[in-house]
Amino acid sequence: MLSSLSHEYDASSLLPGSIFLITSDGRTLRLPIPSSSSNDPLNWTPWKRVCALVVLFFFTIIGLIQVQGLSLLLVALEDEFIPKETRPFQLNILLSSTSLFQGIGAFVWIPLSLAIGRRPVFLSCTAILMVATGWAGMSESFYQHLGARCLQGLAVGVCSSTVLLMIIDLTFTHQRPQAIASFWSICAALSNAILSIVPEIVTALGGWHAFYWVFVPFTMVAMLLGFVFCPETYFHRPAIAFDGHVLAQSGTEVVKVYEGWNEVPGGEPTPERPETPLEAVMKVFRVWGTGRKGGWAAMRACYPNILLCALNPMIFWVLLLNSLVLGGLISISTTYVDLLRSEPYYFPIRRIALIRISATAGALLAWPASGVITARIALRLTARNRGIRDVEHYLPSFILPILAGSASLVLYGLAGQHHWHWAWIFIAFGLNYFSFIALFTSNTLWAIEAFPRWAAAALTVVIGASNIASFGLSFGITPWIQAQGFAAPHCEIGALLFAVGCVAVPVAFWGKRWREYIHSRYGMNESGALRPRA
Structure with a gap:
């Protein structure tokens, strides 16, 4: 194994985003290397x-149900809140506002998790969602409801940010495609299956408050x-002695081999004292993290790195992809109820809710497409690349969701414009959800692996x-449809998604060279790494 790690140091440590993963005899390395600490999540028992x-x-799942379920309550809310009470907003702001605050949540929760740990951030968001859901149930005015919805979105923002980091903390590098794909797929599938019976819940329990x-x-x-x-899953792995050498992992999770402790920055770490049984029990009740390093300085340093990433063309590309696929999903989610209630369908809300079954099917199909297939293709390309996995090996995973999303x-725009059979609308919704889950998986992998x-x-x-x-985009979709008709806006978003997706072609050819250039100029700061050493 030591020879394999030495190979990794020589071949990949100069370019983060590339890592030696498969040895010459076909073994897949379990990276990052677990420490001897009981606090290391990679040492936890399977249970x-x-x-x-x-x-x-x-x-x-609970969070997704809360932020997405309102599309099936708008009919009831139209009778509750007249346009005069919602000014200057339209009623569908109750649905789209959660997207805004999920985005704001990502800018709060990820940097905060670098300062205080993942566990306190996650527990805080569970408490916020509990309070916000109760507030929404008690709300009597439109603005009270809107405030509760915004607070719900802020809490659920942790699911697509810090929760993802926790899942990454719990998995080895080669397991991440499967782990992230299963997370998005299972959560989306189960939440949509439950959403399909929301009208039944509301009817049985006497109103939208019951939701x-x-x-x-x-x-x-x-x-x-x-x-x-x-x-706590946030853990810094100290340098460890191995076979007469010292192995240290940087903030990018690349292993470096030293001949002795005198060469290791910071010297030999203090051995961890074994836990007593009482300490092991009391650790369950400890809210604050046990593996943090960097603190508030790491949080402050994260924000300049956010700006740097926003200006990085290889990150900005997937930002555009994510925005378009999410914008397309929001456009469909805010229009399908009115579409199926109007001529020639005239569906009752109970039947309209069954469209969520197609979303369940799409989400489940995204798991093998974005998890199983992506992992196998990446491992095969890695083996052909002398065991060195480049982040560009994930690019094939973008092809299917981009085509499906476009x-x-x-299909949705044309079916709605020309009043095709309702089955086409259901198929379009399921296909769009497949694209949404699969592309979110690919974008997440790219974001964390391209620039570790x-x-x-x-x-x-x-x-x-x-x-x-x-x-x-949700603000513009209604006037856009009024100006151009139902089909044109959706076709144009689909065309934009396909055009931006085509950027993957030059990235495949020149991505490694661009990464090398960007890292040579800006790559020394590790404050935004998964485990920064600020």
Whole structure:
């Protein structure tokens, strides 16, 4: 193994975003290398890791139901809030505002997790969602409801930001495509399956307020489970002695081999004292992280890196992709209810809600497409590249979701414009959801792997800015449709998505050269890495 790590140091340490992953005898290295500490999430037992993941998935499902379910309540809310009460906004601001605050949440929660740890950020968001959901259930005026919805969006913003970092903390490098794909796919599939029965819940329990009250206990359960089963995942792996040498992992998770402790920056770490049984039990009740390093200085340093990533063309590209696919999804989500209620369909809201079953199918299909296939293609390309995995090996994963997303928007626009059979609208929605989940997986992988020194900052830009941009698009979709008709705006968004996706072609050919240039000029600062050493 040491010879393999030496090869890695020689071949990949000069260019973050490339890493020696497969040895000459075909073994896949388990990187990053776990430490000897019991606090290292890579040392957790399978049961402990599964429990933590189940809690993260559970909270995300509840959060997605809350922020997306309003599209099925707009009919009831139209009778509750007349246009005079919502001025200067339209009623659908209740749906799109959550996207804005999910984006703002990414800019808050990721940097904050670098300062205080993942666990306190996650637990804070479970508490915020519980309060916001109860507030929404009690709201009597439009602006009270809007305030609660914004607070819900802020809390759920942790799911696409810090929760993703927690999943990354819990997995080895070669497991990340599967882990991220399964997270997006399972959470989206189950949340949409539950959303398909929301009108039944509202009818049975006597009004739209019940939609929120039903889920308040679930938010309480999520907070309790998070407190018990989600320890701190944010961990700095100290240098370790191995076979007469010293192995150290940088903030980019690249291994460096030293001949002795005198060569290691900072010298030999203080050995960790074994935990007593009482300390192990009490650690469950500790809110603040145990593996933090960098503190508030790392949080402050993250924001300049966010700006740097926003100006980085290889990050800006996936930001545009994310914005367009999310904008397309929001456009469909805010129009499909009115479309299916009008001529020639005249569907009742209970039948309209069944469109969410197509979204469930699309989300489930995205798992093998963006997880299984992506992992296999990347490993095969890595093996052909002498065992060195370049981030460009993930580019094939963009092809299918870009084509599916463009096709779904064109199909939806034409079906709505020309009143095609309702099945085409259902198919377009499912296809669009497939694209949304698969592309989010690819964009997340690209953000954290292309520039590992700025992984946290890059993820903030890709997730946060795209949510904010899609919120802006939601304001323009109604006048856009009024000016050009139903088909043209959706076809144009689909064409833009395809055009921006075509940037993957030059990235495939010259991406490594661009990465090398960018890192040579700006790559020394590791404050935005997954585990910064600020």
